Amino acid sequence: MPHSPAAWWRTASIYQIYVRSFADGNGDGIGDVAGIRERLPYLRDLGVDALWLTPWYVSPMADAGYDVADYRDIDPIFGTLAEAEALIGEAHENGLRLIVDLVPNHCSDRHxxxxxxxxxxxxxxxxxxxxxxxxxxxxxxxxxxxxxxxxxxxxxxxxxxxxxxxxxxxxHMFAPQQPDLNWEHPQVRAEFEDILRFWLDRGVDGFRIDVAHGLTKKPGLPDVGPDPDPTDLPYQDTDGVHDIYRSWRAVIDAYGGERVFVGEVWLPTPDQFVRYLRPDELHSAFNFEFLCCAWEVGPVREVIEQTLAAHALVGAPPTWVLSNHDTIRHVTRYGRQETGFDMGDKRHGAPTDLDLGLRRARAAALLTLALPGGVYVYQGDELGLAEVEDIPDDLLQDPTWERSGHTDRGRDGCRVPLPWSGDHPPFGFSPPDAPAEPWLPQPLVWKDATAEAQSGEPGSMLSLYRTALTLRRTDLTRLPETVSWLGTGPETVAFTRGDDFACVVNFSEAPVELPAHHGVLLASGPVTGGLLPSDTCAWLRLAPGAASDTNAL
Missing domain, CATH: 3.90.400.10 (Oligo-1,6-glucosidase; Domain 2)
Structure with missing residues (x-):
């Protein structure tokens, strides 16, 4: 089926909810469906188009819900199936679509x-x-x-x-409690097609597919060997996986409302990646190359160019993402000497300039929101939260901590429950009449980063996101899906989309002169005298007669 240029998912802003850390509605210190329902007005007013929820299914929680024991029910710590159905309906009433996580590579050993x-x-x-x-x-x-x-x-x-x-x-390519399913077995294929229909019948708008590249294995399960080729590993990206997604696409296309698949596809080359985005397979996939990219002018421009070129081959929209529940928060990463990221990152506790990281994170937010395609916002990005790196060892819950022999602290630092209000933990995460201790400890410095504290501050990260997401929806999504590069100097990334919009990012240590323009639509920092400060991004109006006031937040 050809991609529709007007499809909502081609330009969507999607907010990732890590369910156990978003909002606690019942006072047990763990986020749940009730908490999400209470915060729907916040998400609506933020300006996003859709929500992606991490797994909420019945699970022993050996890997935070990615070990599923029952794909057709909600784990009691998160709520009930009836509450989940109510959330889907209430999200739609608030103008928000809802995407649920699907974990098909493996299940729980309790399944x-x-x-x-x-x-x-x-x-x-x-x-x-x-x-x-x-x-x-x-x-x-x-x-x-x-x-x-x-x-x-x-x-x-x-x-x-x-x-x-x-x-x-x-x-088990993950924890021992997560046995891999054999996708050569017809019962496995039939079961997951039925699971898709179960949730589609309840109104979900799509699925984020966990480990989308890993379902099928090379025949005979051969050894990797001492010097493996990363483009030809026997446990990922084998040809059979594409037959699965073609059959799934037939299932989802039978439902109205432009339901979608989003793939978690970690692969080493663009050629491998875009095969998953052919018109009869997945609708989109996460752009991990951009997420892992260092905050440097050359790598950033290169990954943007490669991303746009690769997606153009199959007519799919790119996606842009800065953080998620598996990666160090980019405010922290951008404040370090080495600003890139890989899954083997061992830089925990490295010296970090959080003011610098926050300034760069503000610029990166506007850059991602200005690019054509879809964008993902991980919960807390809009608050400018940093990685929590001082969680006591005995409170770490990520299985990576134990499996690595306590050499890799895992992903808990980006999963700490959100701060909503107040001056001390749990910062409004739990109901005010039942302020339970959160499942992971929140740092005291978050009192200045709560949603409540930032809501009335024009210069806050939350205000920047709200303004940018609103402008993106009203103005930017109507722009052409192509970019034209501007020659503004070797230390800038600058491009236009159409005749009336430009985005400029200054990666140098000194201010740079902005190109000719007729107004600053929005900027991540102060813009005075036509100069763009270091680590700052500006959205420019190019056409005569455009608004000339500067929205520098």
Whole structure:
């Protein structure tokens, strides 16, 4: 099916809600559906078009809900299925679409299928839904291959049979509590198509697909070897995955309302990435190259050019994202000497200039919102929150902490519950009559960063986001989906979209002269005398007769 230029998802601003850390409605210190429902007016007024919710399904929470035991129900810590259905309807009433997370690569070891497989024993049909294989070595004491878990350690765990004897090994590319499903099995494919219909029937507007590139594996599950080719790994991006998404696209296209798929696709080359965005597969995918990019003029311009060129090949809109629940918050990253990011980042606690990081984060926000395509805002980005790096060791919950032998502190620092109001924790995260201790501790310095504290401040990060998101919806989404570069100097990224709009970012350490313009529509910092300060972004009106007042927040 050809992409529609007018489709909402081509230009959408989507707000990511990490459910357990957004808002606590029942006073137990954990975010929930009730909390989201109470904060819908805040999200509506922020100016976003849609919400993406991380997994809310029944789960033992070995990996914060990405280990799903029941895909058709809500975990009690988050609420009930009836509350979820009410949220979908109330979001729509507030003009917000709702996208839910789907985790198809693996399930929980508490899922009925896996429990059935363990009980059924070797060679059973129930085990064929997973990857159970005999071990290597004289007595099967070695894993079937050399694959390593993304969370550290081997990607295989050996089972003990009901009679106490050692059995085969099962594959888990993440934690041992997350067995990989065998997507060669027809029951797995049929099950997930039914899960899609279950939630589409309840009105969700789409799905964010976890580990979208990893579902199928190379036949025979061969070793990676000592010097693997990152473009040809046996556990990701195999050809069979595209057949799955073609069948899913047929399912979702049967529903009205322009429902969408968003893929979490971490791959090393643009050619691999855009295959997932062909017109009969996924609608869009996260732009991790941009997220990981250093705050430097050359890399930023290069990744923008490559992103636009790659997406143009398949007619898909690019996406732009600065942070998410798996990555260090960019306010902190931008305040360091090394501003890039990779999943093996070991720079925890590195010297950080948070004032510099915040200034750059303001500029980056306007840059992303000015580019054609869709944009994602991770909860707390709009408040300018920094990474929390002083969580006590005994409170860390990310499985990466244990799996790495306490060498990688994991992702908890970007998952700390949001500060809404007040001068001390829990900062309005829980109901005022039940101020429970949040599931992760909030830093005291957040009293100046709460949504309440920033709402009345014209120069706050929250005010910048509200203004920018509103202008993006009213003005920028109507602009051409192409950019034309401006020659404004080697230390700037500057482009136009159409005849009346330009975006300029100054990456140098000194002010630079803005190109000829007829007004500053919005700026991330003060603009005086036609000079753009260091680490600042400005949106310019180019046509005569445009508004000439400066909105420098």
């Amino acid at each position: 009925p299928w896996f429990q059935e497989a363990l009980a059924a024993g070797p060679g059973s049909a129930a085990r064929e839904r997973f990857w159970f294989l005999p071990g290597r070595g004289e007595h099967g004491e070695l894993p079937p291959n050399d694959w390593r878990s993304y969370f550290g350690g081997p990607a295989w765990t050996r089972v003990t049979e009901t009679d106490g004897s050692p059995g085969p090994w099962y594959l």
